[in-house]
Amino acid sequence: MANFEKSGSTKPFTSKEKPELQFLTLTSTTMATKSNYGWLQGRTVRKGGHSSSNSHTRSSTPQVQSTSTTIFGGGIKDPSGRTSEYFSMDDQCPVCKSDRYLNPKLRLLCNRCESCIDRLFTLGPAPCPICNKVLRKLAFSPQTFEDLGVEKEVAVRRRIAKEFNKRLEDFDDLRSYNDYLEEVEDIAFNLINNIDILATEARIAAYKAANAALTSLNLQREEAEALALKEQEDLERREREARAAQLAQQEQQERDERQREERELIDKLETSQKDAHKIVAKSRIAAAKRSSARAASSSANSGLLGMSFGADYAKLLKTRTNKVTNNVPDEPHVPFQDDWYAYDDLYTVRVDGYDDIISEAVRKDREGIMRAGGYKVEEAWNRALLTAVAGLDVVPLSGSDEPKSLGDADVVMDSV
């Protein structure tokens, strides 16, 4: 992966080369779980912009896509092709003054048009006509952001992120992690605004020497994560497809069966001597049986299917969450108790139900329409039995003393 940095050769990077590369899927979840500069680290891209798992690649558009075919080095590499190059109608190459009107496929890399760069730098590093700094062809990158300042900043940060990729887990406490981050920001700021470049570069070199091992370890970890994520997405997709296929299959089966049943019915009506109604009734019962059996088996099947994928998926999720969150122990749960005696030992609701007229409609309701809202006959029986034994031992009041709670007996009449 580091080959690009090293290959500062003068050989132009033709589109026919095929370096050994790795994959990065750019989804929003990766941004959340990875380090801040994850997406900036610019993993190199498989050739041709063909990404098998990523269905978001666009077909060729008039805008040039930043795929590796046209990247010379540096610049944002977006394998999904979603970020298109920045361009506007009044771009103009400062050297040859050709603009988009004459040449719609003009690509401005770092202020020069592509053809000019070719011409100027093919023979090796040469000074820039304007600022006289010696540049190499490789250093030119297609512009992704409107503001050149931002472009430069992004380039700097990307470079730094390759070096400084420590995470929270690598530090003992939050304070030291924050200190580290501050140092990184310092370095970045210096480089971007051209402050103390030499000293900053020295710092970078020092850091690199000190932390080489940890850096490479982190790199590996990130790669592993990316891989795991991709696998999990694949899994999800496969599962979804499988489910869809199964559903389609089921539907097809049902349709076939229904057709078959109808045909059988017609045949039977034709051939047999028995009463037409009886035949129809029998076939309907058989159909109901079949459909219920199918429903039962399909639910069992889908349960199994879901389980096999679900188990792995669950495991993957668990590892991910374990990494990110700490387990906060639950406080012991105190159930809500009150002080009332609910006569629960005075009666028992019979387990196999009662046969009574009042609940007949609900009990006879085969399709369960009345039970859809959560109504259970047992609860109605419970309430009835409770009312039957509640207050059996209450002694009626006697005498004509006024009880305490009736203090405001006649207030209502006066107020209205």
Next chain:
Amino acid sequence: MKRPLYESSTQYKNWRYSPERLSQIRSTMNEAAVGVIRKTFEAYEPGSSSNVSFVNAHEEHLLVTFYVHKISQLCGHFRFPEEVEATATSYLKRFYLKNTVMDWHPKSVMLTALFLATKTTNNPISLDVYASHIPNTVASDVLNLEFLVAQSLAFEFAVWHTHRALWGIWLDIQNLPDSPPDISKTQGSIYDSALIHVRAARLTDAEFIYTPSQIALACISLTAPDLAKKWLESKENMPVPENRTDIPPRPSATTLFASIEAIKSIITNAGKVPDVEAVREVDRRLRTCKNPEKVVGTKAYLARKAEAEKKAEEKKNKKAEIQKATGAADTDPFGDPLSEPVKPGLVDYDDDDD
């Protein structure tokens, strides 16, 4: 030891009386009402009140009982479930423990109580449909009294009903060790006739004196005394589970016996629909002795309304004066407007270049 759950209900706490207390309440209320109305008559037409014969407490009770019976007819017409009927009945009876018929005629209160009962028992019906099914009634007639009814009930809308206790006893009887397995079919008539007794009990004051389980037991006892006794004894002899120290003592058949007999006599004596003629007589007399302040259109009513409005005006003026005195009228009740200028935002929404 825990307290029984029934004691947490408002029915136990607030709507329980002794028979003596009931008659006392009714007679005192009647006398007080007569006094007030007589005064109102005198205020507008001196000397007229001596000709008016007011209804007494007993006649009031008769009228209320008649309209309670009308409720069950209405419920049959609307096909409301039994719970609605029972709840509306309770509401009507409770209302007239706190008010007199001379102020509010039972007919309008009955309609309002029934409508309220459909709502509180979760069997709601649209007000327009309700009013359209009752002749000579507009929606506002029903709604006018609704708050009054609710207030008289002290907003205590939950009622424990006898018919549910009866159902419970019936289910439990099927659970008795020596009852035949198809008892619900062979002896279903016991349940039906007990239910008739429950409906008769609704016309009486039983629910104010006894608990619904006691009344239900009495109803079964009227139909099948032995069965009732067997059931009660099974409850009395139900073993207390070990290590339960929170259970109060079991109900005793002997102490309950007196109550049950009393309930039975109440049901048989008072559980009848009043004679229509007597009711009509009372109604005729009621028309003359109604409280004029409550009758829309009379001088008294208008005077009362004017008075109420005047009081409201006074209150408003006083409040305005107080506010002016403290200078509160000048300040914005929502607080002063912010003094700092709005900071220019980071995003310039007017820039439409992109």
